[in-house]
Amino acid sequence: MPEGPSIVILRESVQAFNGKKVLAVSGNTKIDKKVLVNKKVIGFKSWGKHFLIDFGTFYVRIHFMLFGSYSINEKKENRKIRLGLKFKNGELNFYTCSVLIGEQNVNKDYNWQTDVMSEEWDPAYVYKQIKLQPERMVCDVLMDQTIFTGVGNIIKNEVLYRIKVHPESRVGSMSPTKIKTLIRQASKYSFEFYEWKKVFVLSKQWKIYKQKLCTRCDIKPEIKNTGLGKRKSYYCENCQDLYK
DNA sequence: TCCAATGTTTCGCC
């Protein structure tokens, strides 16, 4: 559930509650639930993997971590609700997630220019950030939420495969053109992920992630924890040979 | 049945 595109889908799925007043709050979250009662939702936002409920003078931040989930207008059986919001026209429940209150307006805490799915996404700014840290491996940079906000491990693997770059390449060794391609594809693939996920064909589209054979070379992909982040990379030694 | 995994933060050690 947790990569950026999935959170955009969530945001779109809850629009029936936009502008509605919270009538009751439940769940085992540690936040003070009283402060949400009788408050009106000004909007639902997302910043990468963060799901944000805007109440104007403050906001709620939900992060689903690895296992988090939600349900709309129903309760999941045998599951403890972490945060449940009741509205006149339905309910929204979150499970196994991190919940935080932001004490000021959400726009003061968040900047959307790095969010690969935001209208404010700024590829030129992202490019400058990458150029500041040439020693880092591209697998780490792609997963860095302050540079590629919303990119997760699936998107990382598929984008690097698509542009034929080895995950352990130093970004300083990549040409300006290739870095721009990387930036463009991180956003483009995220939107494709979003479309595929909505029609339940996401995993059918994977070209290297969790694949038995490279879909270009028909040879077995490498599987290795790469970079300082040590997150799993699936890659083809034969065709992802650039900069390595 | 077991284990890994679409993630991030925090703690403790060297």
Next chain:
DNA sequence: GGGCGAAACATTGG
């Protein structure tokens, strides 16, 4: 203090 590894969270699918 930096850097690193492990733990914590706790579900789902292969």
